[in-house]
Amino acid sequence: MKFPVPHDVKAKTIPGTEGWERMYPYQYQFATDDPVRNKYEKDTFWFYDGLHYPEPLYPFDTIWDEAWYLALSQFNNRIFMVPPVRGVDHRIINGYVYISPVPVKDPEEIGRRVPNFMERAGFYYKNWDALEAKWKVKMEATIRELEAVRIPRLQDMEDMRVVTDAIGESHGYHLLKNYDDLINLGIKCWQYHFEFLNLGYAAYVFFLDFVQKLFPSIPAQRVTQMVSGIDVIMYQPDEELKKLARKAIELGVDSAVTFSPEWTKVEAALKKLPKGVEWLRSLDLAREPWFNISTGTGWYHHDRSWNDQMNVPLSGIATYIGKIRQGVSIDRPTAKVRAERDRITAEYRGLIEKAEDRKQFDELLGCAKTVFPYVENHLFYVEHWFHSVFWNKIREVGAIMKEHGVIGNVEDVWLLRRDEIKQALWDIVTAWATGVTPRGSQTWPREIAWRKGVMQKFKEWSAPPAIGTAPELIQEPFTIVLWGVTNKSLADWAAVQEAKDPQSITELKGFAGSPGVIEGRARVCKTVSEVGLLQQGEILVAPTTSPSWAPAFAKIGACITDVGGVMSHAAIVCREYGMPAVVGTGHATKIIKTGMMLRVDGSTGAVTIAR
Amino acid sequence: MPLVCWFEECRKEAVPLVGGKCASLGELIHAGVRVPPGFALTTEGTRRFMAEAGIGEEVRSLLAGVDVEDHGALEQASAQVRAAIEAHPFSLEIEDLVAECYRKLAVRCCVPALPVAVRSSATAEDLPGASFAGQQDSFLWIRGVDEVLSHMRRCISSLYTARAIAYRANRGFGDAEVAISVGVQKMANSFTAGVMFTLHPANGDRSVIVIDSNFGFGESVVSGEVTPDHFVVNKITLDIIDRRISQKQLCYSVDPLTQRSRAMEVPFERQRVQSLIDDEITELAWMGKKIEKHYGCPMDIEWAVDKDLPAGGNIFILQARPETVWSAKSQSAAAAPGGSAMDYILSAMLAGKKVT
Numbered sequence: 001m002k003f004p005v006p007h008d009v010k011a012k013t014i015p016g017t018e019g020w021e022r023m024y025p026y027q028y029q030f031a032t033d034d035p036v037r038n039k040y041e042k043d044t045f046w047f048y049d050g051l052h053y054p055e056p057l058y059p060f061d062t063i064w065d066e067a068w069y070l071a072l073s074q075f076n077n078r079i080f081m082v083p084p085v086r087g088v089d090h091r092i093i094n095g096y097v098y099i100s101p102v103p104v105k106d107p108e109e110i111g112r113r114v115p116n117f118m119e120r121a122g123f124y125y126k127n128w129d130a131l132e133a134k135w136k137v138k139m140e141a142t143i144r145e146l147e148a149v150r151i152p153r154l155q156d157m158e159d160m161r162v163v164t165d166a167i168g169e170s171h172g173y174h175l176l177k178n179y180d181d182l183i184n185l186g187i188k189c190w191q192y193h194f195e196f197l198n199l200g201y202a203a204y205v206f207f208l209d210f211v212q213k214l215f216p217s218i219p220a221q222r223v224t225q226m227v228s229g230i231d232v233i234m235y236q237p238d239e240e241l242k243k244l245a246r247k248a249i250e251l252g253v254d255s256a257v258t259f260s261p262e263w264t265k266v267e268a269a270l271k272k273l274p275k276g277v278e279w280l281r282s283l284d285l286a287r288e289p290w291f292n293i294s295t296g297t298g299w300y301h302h303d304r305s306w307n308d309q310m311n312v313p314l315s316g317i318a319t320y321i322g323k324i325r326q327g328v329s330i331d332r333p334t335a336k337v338r339a340e341r342d343r344i345t346a347e348y349r350g351l352i353e354k355a356e357d358r359k360q361f362d363e364l365l366g367c368a369k370t371v372f373p374y375v376e377n378h379l380f381y382v383e384h385w386f387h388s389v390f391w392n393k394i395r396e397v398g399a400i401m402k403e404h405g406v407i408g409n410v411e412d413v414w415l416l417r418r419d420e421i422k423q424a425l426w427d428i429v430t431a432w433a434t435g436v437t438p439r440g441s442q443t444w445p446r447e448i449a450w451r452k453g454v455m456q457k458f459k460e461w462s463a464p465p466a467i468g469t470a471p472e473l474i475q476e477p478f479t480i481v482l483w484g485v486t487n488k489s490l491a492d493w494a495a496v497q498e499a500k501d502p503q504s505i506t507e508l509k510g511f512a513g514s515p516g517v518i519e520g521r522a523r524v525c526k527t528v529s530e531v532g533l534l535q536q537g538e539i540l541v542a543p544t545t546s547p548s549w550a551p552a553f554a555k556i557g558a559c560i561t562d563v564g565g566v567m568s569h570a571a572i573v574c575r576e577y578g579m580p581a582v583v584g585t586g587h588a589t590k591i592i593k594t595g596m597m598l599r600v601d602g603s604t605g606a607v608t609i610a611r
Numbered sequence: 612m613p614l615v616c617w618f619e620e621c622r623k624e625a626v627p628l629v630g631g632k633c634a635s636l637g638e639l640i641h642a643g644v645r646v647p648p649g650f651a652l653t654t655e656g657t658r659r660f661m662a663e664a665g666i667g668e669e670v671r672s673l674l675a676g677v678d679v680e681d682h683g684a685l686e687q688a689s690a691q692v693r694a695a696i697e698a699h700p701f702s703l704e705i706e707d708l709v710a711e712c713y714r715k716l717a718v719r720c721c722v723p724a725l726p727v728a729v730r731s732s733a734t735a736e737d738l739p740g741a742s743f744a745g746q747q748d749s750f751l752w753i754r755g756v757d758e759v760l761s762h763m764r765r766c767i768s769s770l771y772t773a774r775a776i777a778y779r780a781n782r783g784f785g786d787a788e789v790a791i792s793v794g795v796q797k798m799a800n801s802f803t804a805g806v807m808f809t810l811h812p813a814n815g816d817r818s819v820i821v822i823d824s825n826f827g828f829g830e831s832v833v834s835g836e837v838t839p840d841h842f843v844v845n846k847i848t849l850d851i852i853d854r855r856i857s858q859k860q861l862c863y864s865v866d867p868l869t870q871r872s873r874a875m876e877v878p879f880e881r882q883r884v885q886s887l888i889d890d891e892i893t894e895l896a897w898m899g900k901k902i903e904k905h906y907g908c909p910m911d912i913e914w915a916v917d918k919d920l921p922a923g924g925n926i927f928i929l930q931a932r933p934e935t936v937w938s939a940k941s942q943s944a945a946a947a948p949g950g951s952a953m954d955y956i957l958s959a960m961l962a963g964k965k966v967t
Binding site: 114202203 | 811817847848850851852889942953956960
């Protein structure tokens with residue numbers, strides 16, 4: 001398969017965006033003035049990381065990309081010494097991230113890395129549960145530290161206490177330092193993120209690989225089903241909503257909770273009722289930490305948490321109250337899921353003919369089950385809890401910048417790189433200290449207005465799924481399962497992208513996420529705030545889903561996503577509810593319109609549009 | 612001992628009574644698998660027929676002293692014996708029993724003068740080996756009780772082909788020890804038919820059931836004259852994981868004049884229509900799974916969807932035999948030496964994954 005040359009793609013600059021490169025770190029650029037780097041880039045296969053970035057990256061949001069660029073690569077290449085792969089390299093074109101696993105090419109070097117890998121990775125696998133318990137302690141401490149960081153406003157005259165306590169430091173210094181602390185905590189959190197994840201995925205990926213060797217036709221979703229039904233905390237936020245729904249009925253305040261979709265009105269009504277106050281107390285208990293769940297994937301600053309958008313959990317609670325009133329069970333069918341998991345596992349195992357293969361199956365399944373909770377749970381700690389708190393802390397920094405006239409709006413802060421923010425803060429504190437106007441108050445607003453225009457043009461650009469030279473072999477565990485990079489998936493994506501007339505497309509291909517066939521009407525929800533529009537039995541079409549979307553799954557008949565593999569949230573939840581899902585279609589939200597009649601085949605990964 | 616009995620009354624233990632073929636049909640029915648309905652004239656029935664008509668004596672004298680090495684003499688004796696058997700009417704008792712069963716069968720299938728297949732069913736324990744079984748005849752598209760009775764006699768007489776006589780003589784079986792039963796079974800009037808493997812014939816994957824189908828009789832699929840529709844069903848969950856609908860230009864159907872199956876063109880507008888609906892695929896796969904479980908090994912199965920019978924009771928298994936290609940291959944283990952999770956992760960990581 002032929003893919004475009006990266007430098008050619010980059011050379012076709014979108015008119016009006018010339019100079020966009022300064023919005024991102026310089027090492028992210030495809031180089032034309034460095035022959036060695038240029039050749040490496042041309043000979044390498046780069047694929048668009050649509051899994052994490054369905055939209056172009058804002059300059060500030062690049063922080064998480066750099067964080068995982070470092071963390072994933074160091075754990076692969078410098079800590080666990082994964083024999084055949086180093087790290088994953090990154091580039092950006094028009095705000096879209098392209099990545100590429102870097103192989104170890106010298107067979108002798110691979111051989112030298114083997115004993116190190118066996119010793120180091122082996123240590124983690126052997127002590128998994130104990131090390132994971134330590135991880136939770138480290139992670140929670142990091143989040144608490146983040147919550148404790150204060151972003152001080154700059155006073156015209158510093159407090160008397162600075163004098164009486166002989167503090168010897170100003171708020172200006174604290175602003176600079178605390179901003180650095182925020183950034184450093186963010187980077188540290190992402191160090192922890194990858195402490196277990198590579199190995200967790202490896203265990204999972206190679207269990208999948210083994211089972212597919214035994215049963216070449218087994219759908220990947222059947223393998224993931226074998227590790228389903230394990231309690232993970234990603235379900236907890238949704239469980240809290242169910243608890244609150246039950247509690248509302250128990251206290252007789254359910255009609256107050258459901259009387260409006262506006263949280264502020266509901267809250268005011270509840271405060272007038274004695275039982276309402278009691279219910280609000282239960283709510284407050286649930287909010288920390290469970291409502292720190294992002295309404296998106298958590299990767300973008302605009303993915304706000306439930307705590308930031310209380311209408312979202314409120315709509316979930318209202319859905320569950322409605323179900324309880326109708327006498328419908330809202331419990332997750334865990335027992336059924338487990339029984340089906342055990343049946344499927346036993347039947348597949350029963351078909352394995354050789355004793356040594358059965359033993360290997362048991363070993364790998366056991367290992368996959370051990371790592372599974374981490375693979376799921378880390379998302380809550382990092383992408384949801386930490387990120388939700390972090391974005392809001394940066395908004396506080398934005399508020400200071402706005403106060404000093406460097407940006408016009410708090411939300412403009414995302415258009416600056418994190419090092420540019422640091423520069424602007426220096427500008428602000430020195431001007432504040434000196435009693436002059438920050439230089440940035442003239443330069444940044446103009447630059448931000450231009451960058452907003454660039455971002456809009458980036459959003460309209462369609463990123464090619466892959467560029468560069470395709471390899472014959474991929475050994476990096478993430479690349480295969482998480483991004484689902486196979487020739488077939490790339491070809492399917494490319495085909496849709498090349499279609500002249502999107503109006504004429506009648507079939508979309510994705511991954512078979514959860515089995516079953518259903519026909520129904522489409523409801524396209526670009527963000528979680530739109531799930532309130534869902535009608536019973538409709539087919540949800542979303543860019544991707546996350547745990548905050550959970551209440552939507554109580555209403556829908558099937559789910560289709562643009563991005564994600566068989567381990568993505570939508571696929572996992574649909575399997576739990578026993579409804580079809582087709583994930584990773586690439587373009588469903590662009591092609592499908594609300595109201596279209598669809599046929600979703602979650603067993604083959606096909607979506608048919610009736611035109 | 613009964614002279615006739617229905618397939619559903621037979622079990623494995625009934626082999627001495629109804630022969631291997633009919634007993635295995637009974638077994639399948641009891642395993643929950645639908646086969647075209649029918650009945651058997653038991654070995655007791657054929658024995659009674661031979662005895663009552665005095666044929667036993669006649670046959671013995673005709674065969675006495677024949678040199679089995681003398682091909683000409685053997686052929687002549689065989690022809691005489693078979694003519695004698697085929698010329699003798701059944702006793703009134705047997706005729707009545709067979710006629711009554713045939714009438715009931717026709718009523719059951721809602722088809723007057725029901726076309727049936729008449730075939731012999733040997734008692735396999737007494738006479739092992741395909742070399743004998745192959746000698747017996749099958750007669751298809753037989754209609755009317757008189758035709759059925761006369762073809763039953765032809766089945767019985769097929770015990771006395773020259774080769775069968777020689778085979779028994781060489782093996783030391785007495786002709787008197789020969790027991791045969793005759794099965795009478797509804798002809799599957801296929802709307803759609805084909806084959807089913809309880810493993811993937813391309814890669815030996817035992818977790819799937821693969822079905823090939825076309826309109827009409829299964830001949831077009833078995834012979835490879837058309838590219839059939841192709842379905843892959845997950846054996847564990849019974850969902851359809853892959854499908855390929857082909858353009859099917861011809862199919863076999865019964866010619867109403869000759870009562871024979873013949874090739875005909877599929878009307879153009881039907882050529883690209885899926886020849887088996889999803890519910891039928893699932894039900895068929897479910898049957899395949901049952902059959903495999905019953906026999907304890909991967910199976911190669913012929914099946915049909917009958918157009919005479921209402922949906923929900925019209926999918927029939929015509930034949931089931933152990934799959935031979937993959938079962939004969941010895942496959943190497945997929946496990947890594949050592950067998951721990953780490954061992955496998957390392958070896959698989961070093962092997963990598965082919966992208967192109």
